[in-house]
Amino acid sequence: MARSKSMIVALADIRMALKLRMVKWSLVLSAAFGPLMTIALVAGPALVLTGPELELITSFMVPMAAALLAMFSIIPATMISANALVGEREQSTLEPLLCTPLTDNELLWGKTLSSVLICSAILVLGTLASTIGIAAILLVSGKQLIVFPDLPGLFMLAVVAPIVLFGVVSLMIIISGRVQRVYEAYQMSGAIIMIFMIPMLAPIISMESGAIGTSAIWMWNFVSFFLAVIVAVVTWAIAIKQFNRDRMVSLV
Amino acid sequence: MGEIVIDHLSKRFGKLEALDHLDIVVPKGSVFGLLGPNGAGKSTTTRLLCTLLKPSFGTAQVGEFDIIENPVKVREITGVLPEEGSHTLYPSMSAYQNLEYFAKLYDVPDEEIYERIEELLTFMGLWERKDDKAGELSTGNRQRLALCRALLHKPEVLLLDEPTSALDPVAAKRVRELILSLAKKYKQTFFINSHNLSEVQRICDRIAIIDKGRILLTGTTAELREQLHAKQEYMIRVTGDIETAKSIAESHHFVESVKVGVDSLIVTIDDPFENNSQLMKDMLAAGVNIIEFAEEEASLEDLYLEILSGGGD
Numbered sequence: 001m002a003r004s005k006s007m008i009v010a011l012a013d014i015r016m017a018l019k020l021r022m023v024k025w026s027l028v029l030s031a032a033f034g035p036l037m038t039i040a041l042v043a044g045p046a047l048v049l050t051g052p053e054l055e056l057i058t059s060f061m062v063p064m065a066a067a068l069l070a071m072f073s074i075i076p077a078t079m080i081s082a083n084a085l086v087g088e089r090e091q092s093t094l095e096p097l098l099c100t101p102l103t104d105n106e107l108l109w110g111k112t113l114s115s116v117l118i119c120s121a122i123l124v125l126g127t128l129a130s131t132i133g134i135a136a137i138l139l140v141s142g143k144q145l146i147v148f149p150d151l152p153g154l155f156m157l158a159v160v161a162p163i164v165l166f167g168v169v170s171l172m173i174i175i176s177g178r179v180q181r182v183y184e185a186y187q188m189s190g191a192i193i194m195i196f197m198i199p200m201l202a203p204i205i206s207m208e209s210g211a212i213g214t215s216a217i218w219m220w221n222f223v224s225f226f227l228a229v230i231v232a233v234v235t236w237a238i239a240i241k242q243f244n245r246d247r248m249v250s251l252v
Numbered sequence: 253m254g255e256i257v258i259d260h261l262s263k264r265f266g267k268l269e270a271l272d273h274l275d276i277v278v279p280k281g282s283v284f285g286l287l288g289p290n291g292a293g294k295s296t297t298t299r300l301l302c303t304l305l306k307p308s309f310g311t312a313q314v315g316e317f318d319i320i321e322n323p324v325k326v327r328e329i330t331g332v333l334p335e336e337g338s339h340t341l342y343p344s345m346s347a348y349q350n351l352e353y354f355a356k357l358y359d360v361p362d363e364e365i366y367e368r369i370e371e372l373l374t375f376m377g378l379w380e381r382k383d384d385k386a387g388e389l390s391t392g393n394r395q396r397l398a399l400c401r402a403l404l405h406k407p408e409v410l411l412l413d414e415p416t417s418a419l420d421p422v423a424a425k426r427v428r429e430l431i432l433s434l435a436k437k438y439k440q441t442f443f444i445n446s447h448n449l450s451e452v453q454r455i456c457d458r459i460a461i462i463d464k465g466r467i468l469l470t471g472t473t474a475e476l477r478e479q480l481h482a483k484q485e486y487m488i489r490v491t492g493d494i495e496t497a498k499s500i501a502e503s504h505h506f507v508e509s510v511k512v513g514v515d516s517l518i519v520t521i522d523d524p525f526e527n528n529s530q531l532m533k534d535m536l537a538a539g540v541n542i543i544e545f546a547e548e549e550a551s552l553e554d555l556y557l558e559i560l561s562g563g564g565d
């Protein structure tokens with residue numbers, strides 16, 4: 001019952017978010033950009049390079065593309081959750097919503113679910129599109145097949161990304177209790193993404209300074225993973241604890 | 253016992269004491285009117301009652317539930333029309349979708365949702381516009397829609413913050429009739445914030461006047477009306493020289509006060525049964541042409557204005 005109330009809220013939020021032109025187009029852009037970039041990064045070198053050179057590049061590109069793809073799937077969550085809470089307050093629809101028998105938990109779950117559902121869809125579809133796109137290009141051009149994502153990449157996409165997503169949304173919930181306007185929430189969300197961007201993209205940074213081994217990639221993946229788990233758990237607890245109708249209404 | 257029992261309810265915003273130990277009891281099935289000037293604390297009261305705000309002191313019971321201990325239950329049995337209700341709809345959703353969303357959140361059974369929405373929208377004259385986006389409706393129509401939203405789940409208690417403020421006279425009348433019939437038929441209890449004194453006088457069983465978060469006066473509308481009739485005000489409409497009429501009125505010891513309008517005087521008369529005819533005779537004798545001499549309908553407005561101007565500390 002509780003979950004289904006949250007689902008009602010989430011679906012309404014998604015429907016409303018998709019009606020906002022800006023949100024709709026940034027969703028479409030980030031959904032398209034992720035796989036396009038992944039395909040370019042992974043299949044691109046394979047079209048021009050061969051032998052050990054290609055092997056080296058591929059060993060960087062495949063996990064890096066996975067991290068980037070994950071990032072691009074998560075960024076829209078900030079926008080959706082900013083609209084779901086601060087946006088509702090800004091257009092003064094939050095007050096009647098808070099007057100319904102929804103419990104704090106149901107409400108926050110609903111507001112979280114809307115971002116999680118959309119971003120998970122972008123993540124899954126983006127990964128599939130990338131896998132198929134890369135395979136198709138390489139097959140058509142008669143090159144050797146590259147499997148995307150590889151194992152660390154799969155870990156990044158299937159395990160780390162959903163937890164990061166959750167952490168990002170709960171941070172957005174905390175922010176929404178402190179800012180008054182949607183654009184302020186957007187601005188703060190940049191900082192949030194940065195927190196996760198560094199460990200997720202750390203392999204790319206270390207790549208520039210020379211070679212990078214699979215073990216380094218795994219290490220950074222685990223750093224991202226633990227960071228995400230900690231942030232997600234802590235922020236969710238804070239978000240639930242701090243969430244307060246009085247404050248949400250009083251911040252006009 | 254009352255359906256709404258407000259017990260020393262207080263709310264502070266920083267240094268401002270927006271509500272200061274408010275005590276009100278509203279019996280089941282009655283219509284209660286909360287009156288007061290801007291910033292008096294009316295909306296704060298309804299927001300506390302629907303558990304949006306937490307009291308700084310005191311509490312209230314809505315139905316059988318305490319607003320602090322059982323906020324979810326309180327929200328279940330109340331329907332709320334927030335202040336400026338017309339701005340609280342989702343502009344990109346249709347009228348129907350707005351109501352459908354809230355019907356689900358208020359646990360209206362799925363099979364009843366359509367029927368319920370049709371009934372309410374039809375009553376408010378909005379059924380043909382059910383597929384229009386709420387943002388495209390006029391302010392008054394949005395206010396009607398917001399009222400429908402408050403009534404959707406047949407709540408025991410309705411908290412309406414200025415329900416007719418944006419409505420045209422015909423729609424306002426329909427809403428007043430609806431409130432009265434729901435209170436009577438289904439024993440729904442109404443708590444209404446209003447600036448519209450004649451409306452409050454017509455539909456409310458009891459009222460309270462508050463200012464700066466404190467109750468200045470409370471009672472049943474009948475009691476207040478009696479209080480009003482202790483004053484004996486008369487309206488004398490004349491043609492021609494109003495100044496003569498005024499000076500004649502002022503020359504009598506039994507005339508307590510004289511107010512001059514465009515073509516009429518409002519006089520307060522001591523013991524009118526004894527003295528009215530004397531005044532009339534003297535005026536006629538002086539050549540004042542009296543075309544109307546009538547008892548002033550005592551209105552809540554007079555009482556309200558008097559209390560807020562005179563009673564101030």
Ligand SMILES: Nc1ncnc2c1ncn2[C@@H]1O[C@H](COP(=O)(O)OP(=O)(O)OP(=O)(O)O)[C@@H](O)[C@H]1O
Pocket residue numbers: 249250251252265268270288289290291292293294295296297335
């Ligand atoms: N969230 C808030 N933060 C700070 N002060 C507030 C807040 N809400 C209300 N107030 C103050 O509390 C007082 C009472 O406000 P309230 O909205 O209850 O008045 P009201 O009687 O509804 O007035 P109106 O007739 O203008 O609607 C006002 O002085 C107002 O400025």
Ligand SMILES: [Mg+2]
Pocket residue numbers: 294295296335413445
């Ligand atoms: Mg108000």
